[in-house]
Every structure is written in C-alpha cells, then in structure tokens.
Amino acid sequence: MADNFKNFIAGEWVAPASGAYFENRNPADWNDVIGCFPRSGPDDVARAIASAKRGFAAWSRTPAPIRGQVLQRVGELLVLRKEAIAQAMTREMGKVLAETRGDVQEGIDTAFYAASEGRRLFGRVVPSELRNKWAMAYRRPIGVAGLITPFNFPMAIPTWKMFPALACGNAVIFKPAEDVPHTAHLLVEILVEAGLPPEVIQLVHGQGSVVGRALVEHPDVPVISFTGSTETGAVIGAACGRLHKRLSLEMGGKNAMIVMEDADLDLALDGVLWGAFGTTGQRCTATSRLILHEKIHDTFLRSVCDRAGQLRLGPGLDPKTEVGPLIHEEARKKVEYYVGVGKEQGASVAIGGAEPGDKALAAGWFYRPTVLAGVQPGMRVEQEEIFGPVLSVLKVSDLAEAIRVNNDVHYGLSSSIYTRNVNSAFRAMEDLDTGITYVNAPTIGAEAHLPFGGVKQTGNGHREGGWAVYDFYSEIKVVYVDYSGKLQRAQIDTEA
Ligand code: UN1
Numbered sequence: 001m002a003d004n005f006k007n008f009i010a011g012e013w014v015a016p017a018s019g020a021y022f023e024n025r026n027p028a029d030w031n032d033v034i035g036c037f038p039r040s041g042p043d044d045v046a047r048a049i050a051s052a053k054r055g056f057a058a059w060s061r062t063p064a065p066i067r068g069q070v071l072q073r074v075g076e077l078l079v080l081r082k083e084a085i086a087q088a089m090t091r092e093m094g095k096v097l098a099e100t101r102g103d104v105q106e107g108i109d110t111a112f113y114a115a116s117e118g119r120r121l122f123g124r125v126v127p128s129e130l131r132n133k134w135a136m137a138y139r140r141p142i143g144v145a146g147l148i149t150p151f152n153f154p155m156a157i158p159t160w161k162m163f164p165a166l167a168c169g170n171a172v173i174f175k176p177a178e179d180v181p182h183t184a185h186l187l188v189e190i191l192v193e194a195g196l197p198p199e200v201i202q203l204v205h206g207q208g209s210v211v212g213r214a215l216v217e218h219p220d221v222p223v224i225s226f227t228g229s230t231e232t233g234a235v236i237g238a239a240c241g242r243l244h245k246r247l248s249l250e251m252g253g254k255n256a257m258i259v260m261e262d263a264d265l266d267l268a269l270d271g272v273l274w275g276a277f278g279t280t281g282q283r284c285t286a287t288s289r290l291i292l293h294e295k296i297h298d299t300f301l302r303s304v305c306d307r308a309g310q311l312r313l314g315p316g317l318d319p320k321t322e323v324g325p326l327i328h329e330e331a332r333k334k335v336e337y338y339v340g341v342g343k344e345q346g347a348s349v350a351i352g353g354a355e356p357g358d359k360a361l362a363a364g365w366f367y368r369p370t371v372l373a374g375v376q377p378g379m380r381v382e383q384e385e386i387f388g389p390v391l392s393v394l395k396v397s398d399l400a401e402a403i404r405v406n407n408d409v410h411y412g413l414s415s416s417i418y419t420r421n422v423n424s425a426f427r428a429m430e431d432l433d434t435g436i437t438y439v440n441a442p443t444i445g446a447e448a449h450l451p452f453g454g455v456k457q458t459g460n461g462h463r464e465g466g467w468a469v470y471d472f473y474s475e476i477k478v479v480y481v482d483y484s485g486k487l488q489r490a491q492i493d494t495e496a
Pocket of ligand 1: 156
C-alpha cells in the first residue's frame with residue numbers, strides 16, 4: 001500500500017475533507033506507485049484561504065529583512081536536501097537526475113535572491129514640486145496569493161512564484177500539478193522547518209478544475225500566478241478579469257533556433273539536441289522549431305538526425321539515460337497525434353516518430369526523439385505547442401526570412417540564433433519577437449536572477465524571476481508628507 005500524503009492547511013498536515021485520494025505514479029515505470037495525494041475540494045480550499053488570511057495579517061507586518069532570513073534558511077535546507085529531492089523528483093516527473101538537480105538548484109538560487117531582496121525591496125523618494133514636502137513610493141504586501149504550477153519544473157517554478165511572494169509579505173496557497181505532488185510536499189516541509197509561520201503557507205493538492213478553480217474564483221485571493229497551457233490560462237484570465245484580480249500568466253511557446261550559414265555548426269548541433277530533447281521537450285522554452293539557412297540545411301539536418309537517433313532513452317534515475325519518458329499517457333498520445341498531423345500536412349519523419357519498441361521501456365511513456373523535415377510555415381507542427389521530443393525543421397534563404405518565420409506564430413517566449421556575424425546577432429536580438437533571445441546558445445537555460453517570460457500569447461505582460469517579479473507581488477503606495485504647516489495646492493502653489 002502506498003502512503004497517503006496530506007495537505008498542509010491551517011498549520012497542520014491534514015487529510016482532505018472528502019477522504020478521496022489520487023495516485024502519483026512514476027512515468028518511467030507506471031507500476032511504481034509513489035504515493036496517494038489528497039483529491040481536495042472547495043471545503044479544503046476555503047479552510048486554506050481563511051487560514052492564509054490570518055497568516056497574512058502577521059507575516060505582512062514582519063519586517064522584510066526578517067522574512068528574508070526565513071528564506072535564507074529555506075535555501076540552506078534545499079542545499080542540504082538537494083540530492084534527495086532530485087531523486088524524488090526524477091521518480092515522479094521522469095527527467096534525468098542532472099536535470100532534476102538543476103531544477104532544485106534553481107530553487108536554491110531563487111531562495112538566496114529572495115532572501116537578499118528582503119533587505120532591498122526598494123521604493124523611491126522623489127522631489128516634490130512644493131517646498132517643505134516629501135513625496136515617496138514604497139511597497140506593501142497585497143494579501144493571499146494563489147499559485148498554480150505545472151509538472152515540468154516541480155521545484156523551480158513553484159519557487160519562482162512562492163519565494164518572491166513571501167519576501168514581499170504575502171501569504172501563499174500552493175496548488176501543484178497533480179503529476180508532481182511529492183516534490184511540492186518536500187518543499188512545504190522545508191518551509192515549515194525553516195520557521196515560516198505555519199499559516200503563511202498552505203498546500204492544497206488536487207485537480208486544477210476543482211482546487212485551481214476554487215482559488216481563482218474566491219474573492220479573498222487577490223493574486224493569482226499560473227504557469228501552464230494557453231487554453232487554461234485563457235479561462236483563468238477571464239475569471240480574474242471579472243473579479244479584478246492581479247494575474248501573472250506564463251503559457252505556451254513555439255521556440256525556434258535559427259542556424260545561419262556562418263555558424264559554428266558543432267556548437268549549434270550540441271545546442272539543438274539539448275534545446276529540443278532535454279527534459280524530453282517538456283519545457284515552455286524547448287526548441288521546437290529549427291530554422292536552417294539553405295546553405296547548411298541538408299548537412300546540418302543529417303547531423304541532427306544522426307545524433308538524435310543515438311540519444312539513450314531510459315529511466316531518469318539511470319546515469320546512462322539522456323532522455324526520460326513523457327509525463328503521462330495523454331502526453332505521449334498528443335505527441336503521436338502531432339507526428340500524424342505533420343505527416344498528413346506534408347512533413348516527413350527524418351528520425352524517430354515512434355515509441356522505442358524496447359521491452360525494458362514498455363512500462364513507461366517513452367517516445368523516440370523525433371525530427372520532422374520539410375516543415376513549411378503555417379503547418380500545425382510549426383504553429384502549435386506539442387510539449388514533447390519533436391523538432392520541426394524549416395529551410396530559409398536569409399536572415400530576414402528566418403526572423404519572419406520565427407515571428408509568425410502566436411507565441412513569443414524564447415528564440416535563439418547561431419551565427420558568427422555580429423551584425424546578424426544584433427539584428428536578430430532586435431527583431432526576434434520573444435521575451436528571451438539567446439545568441440549562440442539554445443532556447444533553454446534562463447537564469448533565476450533575470451526576468452523570465454514571453455510576449456504575445458505566451459503571457460500577459462508580467463515576468464517571473466529577477467527583480468521584475470517583485471513588482472508583481474507588491475502594491476505600490478504613495479505617501480506625501482507636507483511639513484510646511486500651511487495648505488499647499490499641487491499644480492497651483494508651485495511658483496519659484
Ligand atoms: C520552462 O521552460 O518551462 O530556462 C521553464 C530554462 C529553465 C526554466 C524553464 N531555467 O530552461
């Protein structure tokens with residue numbers, strides 16, 4: 001019998017009101033049940049919100065540097081448990097250990113950044129237009145933040161949201177993806193152990209359509225941050241618009257790597273394999289389109305296929321594995337579906353395009369790294385996010401065409417160009433219509449201390465990470481102090 005895990009509500013580990021649970025299984029071996037997690041309902045969410053409001057009342061008054069100290073201890077505990085968490089994460093999410101270690105490291109980096117931000121959280125003091133008067137703007141906490149997170153970065157993405165939210169003095173309700181509840185449990189254990197006042201963090205497991213919806217619809221949760229599909233983001237956006245909530249959305253991508261004829265092709269080859277097939281293509285930033293200059297198209301495509309065909313599939317816990325499984329059966333079906341759509345619309349499968357057919361992998365959701373050649377702009381495999389190990393390859397005749405192809409999608413998260421020509425690099429930097437551009441590096445690999453996010457239908461204008469996210473989690477208050485002892489009218493009593 002697998003263990004029953006609990007929610008963390010009102011400072012205690014508690015069973016869901018319904019008594020119902022869902023199973024968490026290993027995507028590399030579906031017979032391996034990791035545990036059973038609460039299938040929570042609106043009652044659990046309501047209790048969590050009531051408690052988080054009490055937590056907020058105390059935490060919002062705790063001096064920010066002291067809040068930072070708690071996050072410092074969180075970071076230190078993450079350092080101590082990095083390996084154990086990485087192992088648990090690989091078991092429930094599937095990606096290889098080097099990547100889950102990186103995922104935890106991103107959480108550590110985010111914790112230490114947030115800890116030090118507790119001693120900054122800068123406001124501004126600006127000159128008043130009147131004598132004997134001060135004008136200043138400072139940050140205030142907002143309230144209870146509802147955080148809804150995806151499966152692909154079970155530690156990094158929750159921490160991107162949670163640590164800045166906490167540093168800014170908000171209370172947090174955390175609804176992790178159903179595929180990765182164990183990592184979420186381990187993270188919340190650390191927060192409590194680090195001395196976060198218990199009602200400041202609530203962990204409510206369950207379905208997005210129930211728990212996520214209840215958070216989004218509840219009037220006492222003024223801040224929502226969501227990372228996931230563009231379809232779900234649209235539903236959340238509509239509800240938050242109706243309720244006037246502050247909302248940060250991070251959604252899909254259709255990220256391209258451009259390889260010019262003057263590029264270092266060995267470097268570009270390593271880059272595209274990592275960008276397209278790292279995390280089994282399950283990153284919002286994954287390289288899902290490869291735009292090749294016609295002069296190097298044929299040879300480069302051949303090299304990509306040679307190398308992609310050699311990537312070793314297997315369980316992420318095996319040190320020899322390079323590509324793990326997809327997260328679940330529907331994810332693999334979606335990949336199969338899109339490979340079919342690609343073929344129907346005239347693309348050809350240059351490598352992959354099937355399950356591995358290896359008995360040892362039959363109990364997992366594996367799919368061979370796949371390269372679709374002959375893809376034309378506008379095809380569905382060129383436009384739509386697949387979120388799997390599928391790379392669509394296009395041919396262009398110059399940089400201007402490459403940039404046009406890159407930009408002609410609804411998404412705008414990440415992009416990349418490989419070139420040795422500084423003019424091409426800067427032209428691309430200016431004209432690629434994405435939130436992030438890499439020069440001579442693949443589309444993945446953002447660092448925690450820089451803003452992360454995209455344009456167009458990838459997001460709604462906010463950024464995670466770096467300094468920018470602290471604006472999202474704080475309200476600006478402006479204070480004028482007039483010590484002239486008389487009525488001074490702005491815009492009127494302003495003569496020198
Ligand atoms: C994602 O793409 O889903 O930039 C998040 C990266 C990681 C985070 C990716 N630091 O590749």
